[in-house]
Amino acid sequence: MRGRDQAVDIAGLDGAWNRSWPECPPEARRLRHRFPERWARFHALPEGKRYATSDAEHAEILRRHHALLEDLLGDATVGDGGLVAITCSWSATGSPTPRDSTVAATTPGAAHWRSDDLATEPGFHSWWHFYVSAMDLRDPALDRLLLCVADDMTDGVILTEPACAWAVHPYDGGVDVFAESIGVRDELVSAYAAWLPSTLQGTNGSDSGSWEEVEQRSCPAPLVVPDVERGGPVQTEGPDAVTQLPRGALEGGSHLLHGQRRPLLGDGTEMPGVGLRRGGPGSGGWCGRP
Incomplete structure (x- = not known):
C-alpha cells in the first residue's frame, strides 16, 4: 500500500529502538553525541550547497537520499513497511500537540509514539512529541517528506526500519547517517566519499578527529x-x-x-x-x- 500511512507496531518499535539506541531518544544531536563512532554526514548537493534553487537540484537531493537508504535497506528496499518515518511536534508541556500542517500533510495518519523532555537548561521544558508512520522507498510520501526537510519546512525527522538497526536524519543541506556498525559506516563513507563534508574529502572517514571537527561545525x-x-x-x-x-x-x-x-x-x-x-x-x- 503506497501513498498513505501504514500502521506501525508501536510496542515493537519501542523495544527495537531501546535495544539499538539505549538511553537515547530519536533525536540527531543526542545520537551524534552518544554514538559518534557510528555517525557519518553527507551533503545533499554538490559543494555543500544548502538549498535547492532548481528542479534539477531537488532531484539530486532525492537521488542522494534514496541511494543511501537503498544501501541501508538492502534486500528490504521495496516492500510495505520497509521504512519507519519519525516526525515531530514541540511544546512546553508533556501533552502531545499536533504537528505543523506542512509536515502533517506528508504523513497525515502518523501515530504518536513517545514524548521526551529534551531541555538542557534549568527552568526550561522542551518537549519533543514523536509521531511514526510506515512507508517504503516507492511511497510518494517519502519524497514529499524529504523535500519538506530540504526546503527547511520541518526539522527533527528520523528515518529507520522496523528493527531500528540504523537511523537517518535528513536536514536542510545534508543527511546524518547512524549505521548499524562502524564497519557499515566506513563502507558508506567509502562508497559516497564525494558527498562528504570538505574536512573529510580525501580521507577514508575513519579519523575520529575529523568527525569531531564536523560536529563542531554543525549548526x-x-x-x-x-x-x-x-x-x-x-x-x-x-x-x-x-x-x-x-x-x-x-x-x-x-x-x-x-x-x-x-x-x-x-x-x-x-x-x-x-x-x-x-x-x-x-x-x-x-x-x-x-
Missing part, C-alpha cells in the same frame, strides 16, 4: 523566542547559541527566505543571521538557528 542549538516576548530573552541549548534578540526584532513581522522564516525589524528590514521557524523545539514560539 548550533535552536533558539526560541516566545510569542509573548516579541524579541525578548530567548532559550538556548549550547555555548554558541545566541542568548538574546534585539528588542523590536519581530515588530515588523517576518518573511520566508529559502524556506526559513526571518525576523523583520520595525522598519521592515531583515535582521541578519537569524532564521525563525514556527513550532520548533522549546516553548512553542518562534524558533530557529543563528
